[in-house]
Amino acid sequence: xxxxxxxxxxxxxxxxxxxxxxxxxxxxxxxxxxxxxxxxxxxxxxxxxxxxxxxxxxxxxxxxxxxxxxxxxxxxxxxxxxxxxxxxxxxxxxxxxxxxxxxxxxxxxxxxxxxxxxxxxxxxxxxxxxxxxxxxxxxxxxxxxxxxxxxxxxxxxxxxxxxxxxxxxxxxxxxxxxxxxxxxxxxxxxxxxxxxxxxxxxxxxxxxxxxxxxxxxxxxxxxxxxxxxxxxxxxxxxxxxxxxxxxxxxxxxxxxxxxxxxxxxxxxxxxxxxxxxxxxxxxxxxxxxxxxxxxxxxxxxxxxxxxxxxxxxxxxxxxxxxxxxxxxxxxxxxxxxxxxxxxxxxxxxxxxxxxxxxxxxxxxxxxxxxxxxxxxxxxxxxxxxxxxxxxxxxxxxxxxxxxxxxxxxxxxxxxxxxxxxxxxxxxxxxxxxxxxxxxxxxxxxxxxxxxxxxxxxxxxxxxxxxxxxxxxxx
Numbered sequence: 001x002x003x004x005x006x007x008x009x010x011x012x013x014x015x016x017x018x019x020x021x022x023x024x025x026x027x028x029x030x031x032x033x034x035x036x037x038x039x040x041x042x043x044x045x046x047x048x049x050x051x052x053x054x055x056x057x058x059x060x061x062x063x064x065x066x067x068x069x070x071x072x073x074x075x076x077x078x079x080x081x082x083x084x085x086x087x088x089x090x091x092x093x094x095x096x097x098x099x100x101x102x103x104x105x106x107x108x109x110x111x112x113x114x115x116x117x118x119x120x121x122x123x124x125x126x127x128x129x130x131x132x133x134x135x136x137x138x139x140x141x142x143x144x145x146x147x148x149x150x151x152x153x154x155x156x157x158x159x160x161x162x163x164x165x166x167x168x169x170x171x172x173x174x175x176x177x178x179x180x181x182x183x184x185x186x187x188x189x190x191x192x193x194x195x196x197x198x199x200x201x202x203x204x205x206x207x208x209x210x211x212x213x214x215x216x217x218x219x220x221x222x223x224x225x226x227x228x229x230x231x232x233x234x235x236x237x238x239x240x241x242x243x244x245x246x247x248x249x250x251x252x253x254x255x256x257x258x259x260x261x262x263x264x265x266x267x268x269x270x271x272x273x274x275x276x277x278x279x280x281x282x283x284x285x286x287x288x289x290x291x292x293x294x295x296x297x298x299x300x301x302x303x304x305x306x307x308x309x310x311x312x313x314x315x316x317x318x319x320x321x322x323x324x325x326x327x328x329x330x331x332x333x334x335x336x337x338x339x340x341x342x343x344x345x346x347x348x349x350x351x352x353x354x355x356x357x358x359x360x361x362x363x364x365x366x367x368x369x370x371x372x373x374x375x376x377x378x379x380x381x382x383x384x385x386x387x388x389x390x391x392x393x394x395x396x397x398x399x400x401x402x403x404x405x406x407x408x409x410x411x412x413x414x415x416x417x418x419x420x421x422x423x424x425x426x427x428x429x430x431x432x433x434x435x436x437x438x439x440x441x442x443x444x445x446x447x448x449x450x451x452x453x454x455x456x457x458x459x460x461x462x463x464x465x466x467x468x469x470x471x472x473x474x
Contacts, residue, residue, distance in 0.1 A: 042100040042103075043100055046093045047093070052089040053130060056089065057085070058227075062340070065270045068239070069235050085130065087130075091127070093127035118144060118147070137160075141157050144157040145157050145158060155189075159178075159181070159194055159198055163198050171206055174198075175203070175206070178199045181195060182196055182215070187222055194219070197223075199215045200212045226259060234267050237256075240252060246280070250279060253274045253275040256271035265299070269300060269307075270303075272294065273291060273306065285318075291311055295307050301336075305336065309327070321352070331345055346366075349365045350366050370383055
């Protein structure tokens with residue numbers, strides 16, 4: 001009898017709890033149940049998925065230090081900006097945000113009683129933003145702002161809405177909305193750096209570099225995260241260089257150097273190179289000596305292509321062309337060279353040989369340069385026209401060289417001709433042997449590097465496997 005009564009009591013309790021947890025009632029238990037479930041279950045998993053996607057995106061992003069850095073990385077090299085990202089995590093985050101809104105929203109008479117729903121809309125907008133679906137992201141942020149969100153979430157949502165407007169090319173609107181917001185914020189507000197960086201981004205898009213420089217510097221001054229601080233300082237230095245304020249730019253790069261290990265290594269090395277090159281009191285030889293010291297630090301091995309390129313540029317400035325060419329080649333032969341440095345090196349070498357009348361060499365470097373650009377880009381079409389214009393000149397140059405070689409051989413005696421061809425055959429055999437040996441070593445090195453630390457986004461099979469593993473886990 002006791003067991004029966006106890007079972008009935010448990011059943012009654014469970015029925016009572018299930019009734020009290022309805023999303024159409026605003027009782028104390030009801031509100032707290034849905035709020036806690038949203039925060040520690042659905043939203044927690046969504047935020048974890050979002051964090052994974054954001055981390056992968058930032059680590060895989062290939063920085064182009066030869067152009068103005070983006071305020072915020074958003075797409076990987078080779079991705080179509082108009083399509084959704086291949087980075088996993090953002091889609092999962094969106095699913096969790098939608099689930100939180102659909103199953104745990106307690107909206108009664110236009111009032112939201114689940115305090116976590118604002119966070120769900122915020123996550124929904126961010127996930128769509130990084131998935132590059134900007135119109136749905138804007139819809140989520142607008143709904144958040146119109147629903148009377150709590151002040152902190154409201155402020156963050158307002159900034160992210162303007163970030164989305166910038167991506168949609170509504171730049172003047174973003175500036176109009178952000179300017180009064182930035183002026184009203186206290187420097188102690190945690191969103192102060194983000195707001196200033198967003199406004200700076202808008203001004204960069206509008207080519208108003210002096211205004212952009214002002215706001216990105218304010219963002220850098222109060223940014224607590226060192227990786228973001230280093231990025232903002234580097235952009236500030238680049239903007240000041242474009243404004244021809246070299247000494248001020250040098251100071252920004254010095255600030256990054258002082259961050260040392262707290263700054264991302266790739267930004268740190270580039271900042272040190274820039275700092276040395278912009279120091280006006282140093283001679284070119286002194287600058288080169290200081291840059292050369294960076295090569296002696298084993299931690300800088302992944303960036304030796306950048307260091308050799310910087311040394312090559314100083315030799316070119318001094319007119320020491322042969323030494324410059326050696327370092328350009330060392331930069332190109334570096335095992336971890338990035339595509340942007342490769343492009344810059346090929347462009348410089350093609351320009352050098354063209355200016356000096358070596359059209360065959362110019363054509364060779366243009367041939368290596370063309371595959372590094374997408375066929376649809378204007379830069380590819382420009383280079384293709386340059387290469388096509390050189391075709392006849394290169395043909396005539398080859399004919400002249402071949403004719404000169406034949407005439408030279410004909411002028412030799414029979415014994416000299418035999419000796420010449422013996423030597424030529426021997427050289428060819430040595431080159432072939434060396435190529436076979438290097439090819440074998442390269443295959444071994446590539447296998448080892450891929451097995452130890454290559455990034456899986458460069459392998460389509462591993463991308464698919466990564467997505468499947470991720471979905472299975474989360």
